[in-house]
Amino acid sequence: MTITTTEPLEELALDAARNLEDESAGNIVRWAHETFGEKFAVTASMADGVLSHVASLAVPGIKVLFLDTGYHFAETIGTRDAIAAAYNIDVETITHPLRVPEHEAEYGQLYKIDPDLCCAIRKVWPLDRALAPYDAWAGGLRRAESPSRAETPVVTWDPKRRKVKINPLATWTDDDVDEYVAKYNILVNPLKQIGYLSIGCEPCTRPVAPGEDARAGRWAGSSKTECGIHL
Numbered sequence: 001m002t003i004t005t006t007e008p009l010e011e012l013a014l015d016a017a018r019n020l021e022d023e024s025a026g027n028i029v030r031w032a033h034e035t036f037g038e039k040f041a042v043t044a045s046m047a048d049g050v051l052s053h054v055a056s057l058a059v060p061g062i063k064v065l066f067l068d069t070g071y072h073f074a075e076t077i078g079t080r081d082a083i084a085a086a087y088n089i090d091v092e093t094i095t096h097p098l099r100v101p102e103h104e105a106e107y108g109q110l111y112k113i114d115p116d117l118c119c120a121i122r123k124v125w126p127l128d129r130a131l132a133p134y135d136a137w138a139g140g141l142r143r144a145e146s147p148s149r150a151e152t153p154v155v156t157w158d159p160k161r162r163k164v165k166i167n168p169l170a171t172w173t174d175d176d177v178d179e180y181v182a183k184y185n186i187l188v189n190p191l192k193q194i195g196y197l198s199i200g201c202e203p204c205t206r207p208v209a210p211g212e213d214a215r216a217g218r219w220a221g222s223s224k225t226e227c228g229i230h231l
């Protein structure tokens, strides 16, 4: 049953960050569903099926949003399809109204010229629109992924969208992920086997060398480290 709260969402988020820090990822997803009901959705990049699987066990049939920028690797689309078929989740793909050829006819190859604007157009704004009906959303951010994510709270306030942001995997180490993948035989994007440890759009992602930061292959050669969705 959805909890009806008179507490402002921002306050609720800060309380939950303290109370849920040591809870399991499944319990955090369950809390979000019990608190926000149909106003809560999970988002997944489909680099692997960990968050989708955790969410499916916590709340069978839960809504999982996948943002299709049009620039994804074919392997990512295939991983999405496999996850949607294998796990008890309701995958909704968010597509951009402009297909890539139309986008490039209008803007050129924006990822080369102005990747921040490209991410804004192809990622941030479509996700903002898709999240409009929701009060809370979850993503797969982990503290161990990069220094810029080291302080990621399990629950926080997303001031830009004025929503509660939930990071059920925030405290998971790389070993935690590996153990979970092995234990449940989780579907993983095949690109991970050839060095793509963090997977975004094809033009902006390269594999990383052993020992390199997992996200070093994202926008390599530029100072850009985030697409803007999580800022």
Ligand code: SF4
Binding pocket: 069, 071, 110, 111, 114, 115, 116, 118, 119, 120, 122, 123, 200, 201, 202, 203, 204, 227
């Ligand atoms: S990651 Fe690259 S291709 Fe994808 S939206 Fe951002 S700049 Fe564009």
